[in-house]
Amino acid sequence: MLRFAHTYFLWALLLVPLFVVLFMLMRRWKKKALAAFGDRAVIGRIMPEVSFSRPTLKFIFFIVAYALLIIGLADPQIGTRTEEKKSKGADIMILLDVSNSMLAQDFPPNRLENAKRALSQLIDNLHDDRIGIIVFAGEAYVQLPMTTDYSAAKLFLNTINTNIVPVQGTAIGAAIDMGMKSYDFKDNTSKAMILMTDGENHEDDAVVAAESAHDKAVVIHVVGFGSPQGAPVPIYDNGKQIGFHTDSAGHTVISKLSEDMCKEIATAGHGIYIRATSANSGLGIVMDQIGKMQQKTYDSKQFKDFEDRFQFFLAIAMLLLVAEFFISNRKSLRLSRLKLFEVKKP
Structure with missing residues (x-):
């Protein structure tokens, strides 16, 4: 049996779709702003170090970490057995x-x-x-x-x-x-x-x-x-x-x-x-x-031995936040130099 010790924290999960909508609007605004300067391929050559995909990856890490953090604060508990x-x-x-x-x-x-x-x-x-x-x-x-x-x-x-x-x-x-x-x-x-x-x-x-x-x-x-x-x-x-x-x-x-x-x-x-x-x-x-x-x-019948499971959610949330922090918005120069799939002309 699953229950939450502090259910009022779960209301904060309602902010998740709001964050997603705001992020999508921000991405759309940036695309329109870049399109005003010219073709995306040309802009990519002008700014070779700028990554267009990493902000999305960082946001995914952040929103998942946020959701797990809220669930952890709500303190999910599991009743391991029933007792007569x-x-x-x-x-x-x-x-x-x-x-x-x-x-x-x-x-x-x-x-x-x-x-x-x-x-x-x-x-x-x-x-x-x-x-x-x-x-x-x-x-x-x-x-x-x-x-x-x-x-x-x-x-x-x-x-x-x-x-x-x-x-x-x-x-x-x-x-x-x-x-x-x-x-x-x-x-x-x-x-x-x-x-x-x-x-x-x-x-x-x-x-x-x-x-x-x-x-x-x-x-x-x-x-x-x-x-x-x-x-x-x-x-x-x-x-x-x-x-x-x-x-x-x-x-x-x-x-x-x-x-x-x-x-x-x-x-x-x-x-x-x-x-x-x-x-x-x-x-x-x-x-x-x-x-x-x-x-x-x-x-x-009563459920006994309710055990806290918040630590797993908080641990994963912290790992994702740390990973999100260290992911740069810029491309890795070393990786960008590796052209593994480039076909060289004879």
């Missing part, structure tokens, strides 16, 4: 509401960003539990399958926004059903869902879905985001707020936390309900409950 690891933990599936109502600003900057921040802190505190993420609005999608790769989990978390699900609405039941399909019930690990929503369910019967999940020993905890007083739902255009959502009568829509729905889902899923605040998301309490569940051992 025995871990004891629970399977935690996060159900994250990404409907437009989660943009309400009663939790500055908005409900969704507060939920993502809380999830990021939760991931930082995980050790042996597996985690997955499902996003939902009018439909539900698996954003991250169950994994112990917490770095990948945070990477996927950062990409979540309200535009990630094309169909708007709030289908909590569909998200629960999707979570059930994502579990592997053969490994017998303890399983729990953490539903993070404002509770405005408009699409299906989430309570029935929660009861079905509990029938298969899956516990559903609910964290409510929002305030009972509610807040208007902003509208954005190219990242700028241009107003608020209104109903058919032209009145501003106020999105409120539906605590009754959240409590019903938590009760049906035999979990707990926590109302998040701007200071505390309540996920710590939820994780304490998950920690009390019976922990079972499961197998996971």
Whole structure:
């Protein structure tokens, strides 16, 4: 398995085609300038020491060395083997509401960003539990399958926004059903869902879905985001707020936390309900409950012994740069005197 320790250096490779274009334009300009003085063969006799091919060779050495240098700075690493690891933990599936109502600003900057921040802190505190993420609005999608790769989990978390699900609405039941399909019930690990929503369910019967999940020993905890007083739902255009959502009568829509729905889902899923605040998301309490569940051992594969390979790229890059430095733009007089293929007239 190949990975880069510092991937941000790889952006510098975008300069390679720019250098090539600039070099070609420079060569074209020089050819036009020389053509203005006369025939190239005649100019070659006037300037016998000038090489027209060596600058190209020097550029090739430079551009290859530059690319290898960037790759070396990115520190390519190779995982030499996989290792079976025995871990004891629970399977935690996060159900994250990404409907437009989660943009309400009663939790500055908005409900969704507060939920993502809380999830990021939760991931930082995980050790042996597996985690997955499902996003939902009018439909539900698996954003991250169950994994112990917490770095990948945070990477996927950062990409979540309200535009990630094309169909708007709030289908909590569909998200629960999707979570059930994502579990592997053969490994017998303890399983729990953490539903993070404002509770405005408009699409299906989430309570029935929660009861079905509990029938298969899956516990559903609910964290409510929002305030009972509610807040208007902003509208954005190219990242700028241009107003608020209104109903058919032209009145501003106020999105409120539906605590009754959240409590019903938590009760049906035999979990707990926590109302998040701007200071505390309540996920710590939820994780304490998950920690009390019976922990079972499961197998996971991990790449071990990642070895740095940057030194090979840097060494070759240095050799090419040294070679490029010593290649002169002038022809070698000794070599030019050797006319190996010249046919002498009798």
